[in-house]
């Protein structure tokens with residue numbers, strides 16, 4: 165039989181085993197590589213990785229701690245980009261869901277835009293938005309807005325008519341229906357979509373940093389890649405993974421806190 | 430004694446494009462009446478109810494409703510200020526009224542003198558807080574607890590968004606009062622223990638109870654129920670029917686004491702037993718009537734072909750189905766049978782019977 169329940173202990177030990185296997189595989193691989201070439205930096209061993217970590221957390225000759233500087237730059241860009249995307253998608257999605265004219269107007273172009281890969285459109289965005297924060301924010305927004313706006317729009321559409329009518333019989337005004345009722349109905353969907361799109365948003369941001377930037381995770385990875393300094397790149401990847409986990413966890417907590425009624429968690 | 434007419438459907442007809450649904454519905458609902466509306470599936474019961482709620486206005490005819498003009502919003506703190514005499518003279522000016530109206534601090538009608546019983550007939554042009562509705566599904570807001578759902582109407586009716594933001598402290602005090610009142614109403618529908626549950630944590634029967642409290646707390650002129658118990662099991666259904674009979678009982682109490690009856694209700698149901706048990710008046714809507722005799726080439730839509738008193742039950746009385754039987758047979762034959770085409774007006778005798786009693 166499929167989907168048979170397993171105990172918590174089994175689940176935990178299997179998960180533990182999978183991570184352990186990953187680390188063990190890596191150790192064997194790097195060991196093998198180092199036996200052939202003791203100076204290898206493509207698959208650094210644990211000692212080299214330790215030095216890499218040292219390198220990114222201690223100040224360099226300009227007095228900059230790489231990890232700190234990069235995390236600040238990338239984090240702020242991601243935050244600004246996602247904030248703009250959330251705000252715009254809420255505005256667009258709610259208008260599309262509430263007013264058929266907006267729906268007819270925006271639906272075709274939104275689905276068209278959604279088909280253009282933002283990394284491919286980066287050159288265009290670069291010309292339009294220039295460099296720096298404006299570019300990154302534009303890339304992120306361009307990349308995730310169609311998906312998010314569509315999700316909000318569908319959530320608005322799923323608000324039962326009966327509830328809307330009910331609200332009017334209870335004395336609600338139009339703006340109250342939208343901003344005190346519909347908004348709360350859509351909120352968990354919005355948070356969930358944010359959770360799902362933050363991964364792609366990071367992809368777009370790193371790509372635009374790799375291409376155009378002189379700070380941030382993407383920039384550092386490009387620089388170290390040219391030096392084949394994998395001892396720095398792997399810790400950076402680990403940090404990025406941790407970063408993703410943390411944001412996801414925070415958003416999940418936020419949803420549980422703001423929408424305890426939402427059953428899908 | 431005849432009470433005021435709470436609601437009137439005047440020559441109401443409706444069609445969806447080519448599809449003719451309702452034809453020339455004329456109904457007067459007296460205050461305090463519990464009217465059961467029955468009819469074959471798809472005859473337009475929900476359509477008629479939607480027209481009364483005002484969400485889908487009829488193509489022809491109009492719905493009239495008897496409303497009490499009740500001045501400014503009921504917010505108590507605001508009221509004390511508003512009703513002091515210097516403020517009042519300013520407020521009474523037409524410019525101020527316009528501003529207040531847009532802010533939703535005042536009602537559409539000018540404030541009546543405190544003791545005035547002046548009532549006014551209004552034509553239904555959209556949904557409003559004078560008509561409460563309970564649907565079969567989706568009557569509760571999923572993101573509010575039972576208590577918050579019941580208190581919602583007070584919040585929406587008595588305050589506005591700008592008010593809640595600007596007068597945050599008074600709003601918090603008012604909110605406390607709302608929640609206290611909501612708790613009373615939850616007790617009335619015997620759900621005090623469920624106050625903190627969300628709709629998805631409640632059974633279907635509990636949800637409909639909360640929905641009823643949510644509507645009752647607004648003290649609407651008329652309560653509309655569209656197959657409210659259609660999704661419930663038999664025993665839960667009976668509990669809820671008894672709850673409605675308790676409301677009817679309060680009407681009779683009020684009449685005995687010379688007060689106007691507080692609840693007027695229209696219940697749509699496909700269950701004939703339920704219709705006869707809950708209502709004191711049974712109205713049958715049907716497309717199976719003799720329209721040829723009235724000179725139509727095709728059916729112009731469903732119309733009222735049956736309108737008679739139905740027996741009144743006490744909430745705790747044992748339900749004797751024999752008392753239903755004759756009326757049941759009659760309605761089944763005249764309203765539900767597609768083969769039997771009744772002349773339109775023959776069984777509309779409610780008001781005659783009332784007069785002769």
Ligand SMILES: Nc1ncnc2c1ncn2[C@@H]1O[C@H](COP(=O)(O)OP(=O)(O)O)[C@@H](O)[C@H]1O
Pocket residue numbers: 445448450468469470471472473474475476477
């Ligand atoms: N929005 C609509 N568009 C077209 N036809 C409709 C619409 N709503 C209802 N109808 C039709 O009107 C008739 C009456 O529907 P309804 O009032 O829901 O019946 P019921 O008496 O079962 O509540 C049905 O035949 C239905 O198909």
Ligand SMILES: [Mg+2]
Pocket residue numbers: 474475476
């Ligand atoms: Mg119906």
